[in-house]
Amino acid sequence: xxxxxxxxxxxxxxxxxxxxxxxxxxxxxxxxxxxxxxxxxxxxxxxxxxxxxxxxxxxxxxxxxxxxxxxxxxxxxxxxxxxxxxxxxxxxxxx
Numbered sequence: 001x002x003x004x005x006x007x008x009x010x011x012x013x014x015x016x017x018x019x020x021x022x023x024x025x026x027x028x029x030x031x032x033x034x035x036x037x038x039x040x041x042x043x044x045x046x047x048x049x050x051x052x053x054x055x056x057x058x059x060x061x062x063x064x065x066x067x068x069x070x071x072x073x074x075x076x077x078x079x080x081x082x083x084x085x086x087x088x089x090x091x092x093x094x095x
Contacts, residue, residue, distance in 0.1 A: 007040065011029045011040060011042065012029050014065045015029070015062055018058055019044060022058070024045065027045050028041075031072075038072075038074050038075065038076035039078075040076050040078045041078075041081055042078075042081065043081045044080060045083045050082035050091065051082075052082075052091045054091075055080040055082055056080075062078060
């Protein structure tokens, strides 16, 4: 299992209870490197669509967990992305 897969699996385990409590759906989690930067991304959705406020709440709660658990030794940015029929869009970001 690659380190990205390990980080993604741990993130799924931590974020799922947050999303369940809000009746949101976890679409995907990915840990990627782009342009020399590492990104941990959670793609979320809900019936009627995710708002920027929804993303902010999820990202804020997840950021607290990421700081506490500290399971990713690399420098990275956590991003919450909304998904919809129109496509994906970044709506919250924490470094």
